[in-house]
Amino acid sequence: SSTSSSSPGGDSGSAAQNIKLQGSGASFPAPLYGRWFKEYSAATEGVKVDYQAKGSGGGIKDFIGHTVDFAASDAAMNDSEIAQVDDGVVLLPMTAGSVVLAYNLPKLKKPLVLSRDAYSKIFLGKIAKWNDEAITATNEGVDLPDLPVTVVRRADSSGTTFVFTNHLSAISKEFADGPGVGKSVSWPESDKFIAAPKNDGVTATIMQTPGAIGYVEFGFADQAKLPMATLQNAAGKFIEPTLENATAALAGVEMPEDLRAWLPDPTGDNAYPIVSYTWLLCYEKYEDSSKAAALKSLVKWCLHQGQESSAEMGYIPLPENVVATVTEKLESIQ
Amino acid sequence: MIASAKVENDVLANGNGSLLLDCNIENLYYGNFRAVRDSRIPIHRGSITAFIGPSGCGKSSALRCLNRMNDLVRGFRFEGHVHFRGKDIYHAKVDPVAVRRYIGMVFQQPNPFAMSIYNNVAFGLRLNRYRGDIAEKVEKALRGAALWDEVKDKLKNSGLSLSGGQQQRLCIARAIATEPEVLLMDEPCSALDPIATRRIEDLMQELKENYTIAIVTHNLQQAKRVADQTAFMYVDTSGGGRTGYLVEFGETNELFDSPREDATKQYISGEFS
Amino acid sequence: MIASAKVENDVLANGNGSLLLDCNIENLYYGNFRAVRDSRIPIHRGSITAFIGPSGCGKSSALRCLNRMNDLVRGFRFEGHVHFRGKDIYHAKVDPVAVRRYIGMVFQQPNPFAMSIYNNVAFGLRLNRYRGDIAEKVEKALRGAALWDEVKDKLKNSGLSLSGGQQQRLCIARAIATEPEVLLMDEPCSALDPIATRRIEDLMQELKENYTIAIVTHNLQQAKRVADQTAFMYVDTSGGGRTGYLVEFGETNELFDSPREDATKQYISGEFS
Amino acid sequence: MNTAEIATEFSDVDFPRLERSLRHPRTLFSIVLSIGTGVATIIACVPLFSVLIMLIYRGGKKLSLALFTELPPTAFEEGGGFGNAIVGTIVIVSIAAAIAIPVGILTAVFLAEFGPQSKTASIARFCAKTLTGLPSILAGVFAYAAIVLATGGYSAPAGGVALALLMLPTVILTAEESMRMVPVKMKEAAIGMGCTPTQVAWKIVLPTALPGILTGVMLAVARAAGETAPLLFTALFSNYWIFEDGSSQVMEPTASLAVFIYNFSGMPFENQIEMAWAASLILVLMVLTINIIGQIISSRAKVS
Amino acid sequence: MANATLSDLAESASISSPPSTMEIAKDRVFRGLTRGFAWLTVLVVFLVVYEVATKAMPAISEHGFRFVTSSTWDVQNEEFGVLPEIWGTLYSSLLALLIGGFFGVSIAIFLTQDFLPHRVEWAFKNIVELLAAIPSVVYGLWGIFVVIPMLRPVAGWLHENLGWIPFFKTSLSGPGMLPAALVLSIMILPTVSAISRDALSNVPRKLKEAAFGLGATRWEAIIGVIVPTASTGIFGALVLGFGRALGETMALAMLVGNSNQMSLSLFSPGNTLASLLANHFPEAGEREEPVLMYAALILLAITLLVNICGAFVLKHASARMRGATK
């Protein structure tokens, strides 16, 4: 098994020409990646980068199966997954983003404010109606409807789910003991939990379903003009999901050696509670050295020029020190 | 109309042997194609009337007018009248379904339904919500069709399991179970071998006592053997069409022994079959 | 075998009028059902042999043995022999496809191919890789089948556009185009009206000059009119079976005028058709 | 004879009642059922029109030449098109057709002509029927294991194989059916003239059955063109052209309209959603065209 | 060659010639070829089953029969069960069969029994059959944007007022069994109606005439004779439609709600085997893949079972029709 998806005509002789890098995985950063790769391909003669969003789990599977050149995941890869890749794995954080709770309550004027208790209960299936006390308590003066709460979750195996359940497990023991943490977990059994594929699917389903609430990457909700809930953070403050607040959350992260850093419950007064890095998964060794070179220059481009568009699209640009660490790590790819 | 009303009076006066069905086909069209013209064929109670003529001359078409079976054909148009007991069955108010209840039909190919022999015969009785003893009627019809002895032990078997000749007799039994007044038969023997044919012919002779029969046949000998009256039809190909018309109608002996028309003479002396 | 070899020599010596096809059906089975037994029917060159008998007596089965058409039927088994010019066509080494090129067949239902009239007739010529002038042969065959005048202006039309009688003649033309030695006809007129039937009968008389014909017919009159020899088959229902067998074979006049067997007498005096 | 006359005469006790009457339960029953099925038929046509209207309304306004010539847009981009998906669909379906049609027709020839009663035929026929019930997703799963993993990547041929699997039973069964429809008497005529079985098949059966076979092929192609599930893990998708700069990238992930619609319809971006509608409209139009061609062929053949 | 014994029989003048060696060789090769392709079809099915079965083996030995009776799907703890999916598959397909079958057969009757002029009949037939040409993603979209919004008020009313009936027990949030089954029934409608139509129009005209000749009204003839005679064909159509419904993937994945629910309620979301596969297969890891293959095997088994039962019933019914048995 090798990455034989090299371009059919191009041998190493015409290496500069017709290199195609195929990637797949997370839908969380897909809009950003789509833009980066298109811009990069347009700017770079002879290199084409293609990316298909199918969820982090799908990306990891493709990566293990060597059906792609690189993959993307917002849950990085766990040790057992890494063990299945013979050619070695390099995990590179590329950007970060926040997971928001988007909802469909058209009559609501002010943004919904949810306490930690309220939103963990919602995702445990413990709150049946929108006018439940747990919600009204933090939303004084808002006329919450007597509508069933419909939870939209991911149907596929997803990094977004990982980030979100990681956070919920950190703040609620009941959640940790129940569904737990994972790219796909066993959600409570209820006819008010419906599942949709990818961040796109969840966003669209929320839009279609009055009374729905679900977790998606910020950019998706933002683009869809869906209202997002203000959440209570570790410090007890109610924080709006803005770029600023998300950046604040990332401030306190230490990058470990393997670059797998999670922050299940960021501290800090202004920290938005649910944020995460998202990673590019690369092999350590590529059979086709021109491919390795192309990939490296792609990543470099993304780390520098690319970061400029991050903020614009609702993602959190990587801090300087992280960029430096990642650039260094990049060299281990051959 | 007036003429037929007059005839009708005679009919009612005469009882048996009198005019039962007065068929006057002025024009019969399938779409734009005129298939039959100018054929007046009176059918008398308790008699057998044969329709003969070359293929395509409209024998079947004429016969099927008599119980409005042609209504099922797209593009069928009829000009003229068919008086059954003096009533025009083509009158706008007449329900063709009711007509067929009184004028039954037996077809060229035996066509039993894919159900048991018993149910085949009982089919018509049930349609008419017959309230009496159905089993008795079925037996009577099967006896009438000279089939009872052969099938009495296997009434539950499928009608399709019978031989061709038996199937045809089953169809006759089915047709007479509801006791129609007229039985139309379109080449009922053409799919059968001579022995089976002979049985059906004998049967017709018996049925004639209670029913009035009109039969289309290709077989001149058959017409000679069974029919009281014979209608000879021929095809008029003048003007590019192929329109059938009645050449001659009369007592069978007379028509065969001393045909009035040349066409008849030619056709019966071509004496096949 | 020895006997037939002797006969064969006579055949070759005598030329016309001699034994061309010597058919000896000892047993003919469809699966476990014995359809025909003990029938020896010699067919002579340049003659017309008719097969008559009630339905199901195995006329068609016997005829279809003569060019191994029955091979297509599942479960068909044949005991006996059919010698064509002294060679057993059921010999293991004989290819039935080759047999059928020499012994042509015309069927009950006209069955032209869905192609032009010309191609219908040329089909066999092309099949046999005829190298001469195909158009000429086609014309000859159509003339031979008495169809040329009716179709010469529309050879490109589909064979299916013809009338029933014309279609049957087209099938005969198709069969004779390759000049087979024997023509087998299974009730070739049963789908036709009397006028078309007469034409086919006349045609047979003409063809007899060059071909040997075997014909199955239900129509005793037809057998009388056209056949030189007649084979009368009947059904033996003893022992629960329904096995056909040859009752009597002989010159047509003799068979009809002074039948040797009672069964024959009964059957032909049942004189239908 | 006028109505009044009929009325009086019909009062005659022993005389047949011939007049039509709505009060008669049998007549009424008939009328009610006729209306019922008629209404059912009309109701069944509603979804088609509803789908078409929805597509025209939502997809129609986006129609432009750019859709056919440009590549899919990324998240925030305006404009763009799905030319590569159209080309990809054509390529994948062609590959599928190239596999399924010969295999299907030749199998059908065997089933209908050479060994209709044989063991082989009954097994093959059973398998073909089983394939009709094969969930399309399993065709994809199979092609993923057999082609994608074996060749080491998503590709158009992998998608083609998956779709071929779905086309095959339709082709086999309709072709067999239409070959069986060739009148036995026609085949007998050919056999009686000394045709070998192969000659009967080529000269008589296949030409006569051709219209029916073509209809089946068209139906199969139409179905294949609209399949999504198996393509998701065989051909995947691509944001680039399959043929470009004179080189072809057939062994690379390949775009298709069905996957394009599936991907884009779920996105929260206005432009993308509109694009998905437009693509649906184009796909349905393509499939309908194929279908209508098939219908015309078969109805034309029936006339002659 | 085999024909040598006859070739010398040919008179030199005769046009007839025995088949040439070439013709015989071609015949042999072509026949062999078609037989080969027939076996290829068999092989393909075998391969599919083999592929799925071998991949499922580890899961079968690990989870055994519990897989069919348990209802959790927890990748984290590796607990797998597909009871809700089996239920959802059968429930949605049966609902679809009920609706699609009823409409399909009604249409088939309406379009074969001379109710309409030929042209109108032809037009309707094509319109209905064009429904088959619409890709299932498009149906999915249509379901989301047209059917669900349309159903929402109706479902709401039913739930409010008739909530005690198990079918209306829950309220409709959006995706759910009913929208899925409705769209599914439209998807199988053309299959059912086209095949039933064939069966009905193949009923010999002579039978129809016989019924009319006995004085049957149009519907008495249809119900008493025509439909029973065509019943095997209609049954076959229903079996095929059911098979289609069982295996339909995309539209269901978009409409059914993908939730591990087992409920009689028409408005509750559910899941089907095919949409389980569609959602999980693309990212299934080493541990999950055998389990999905096991689910696929169950789906295959259900489809196969339906087909075999169908074939069995058909065989018996048609034997009875032919009068073979008593």
Ligand SMILES: Nc1ncnc2c1ncn2[C@@H]1O[C@H](COP(=O)(O)OP(=O)(O)OP(=O)(O)O)[C@@H](O)[C@H]1O
């Ligand atoms: N349903 C129909 N539609 C159009 N034309 C028809 C129809 N039925 C019969 N015809 C035409 O009407 C003419 C008369 O047909 P009809 O069947 O009445 O003849 P026939 O005397 O019964 O012939 P045959 O002896 O062959 O049964 C023929 O030219 C035939 O082609």
Ligand SMILES: Nc1ncnc2c1ncn2[C@@H]1O[C@H](COP(=O)(O)OP(=O)(O)OP(=O)(O)O)[C@@H](O)[C@H]1O
């Ligand atoms: N293909 C077949 N398979 C099984 N039985 C058959 C087959 N063909 C004919 N038979 C049976 O063999 C017997 C002889 O049939 P055959 O067709 O030879 O009779 P026939 O004399 O030609 O009758 P008909 O006058 O009705 O054409 C009949 O009992 C028939 O049922």
Ligand SMILES: [Mg+2]
């Ligand atoms: Mg007639």
Ligand SMILES: [Mg+2]
């Ligand atoms: Mg016969």
Ligand SMILES: O=P([O-])([O-])[O-]
């Ligand atoms: O980014 P995800 O698609 O894995 O949630």
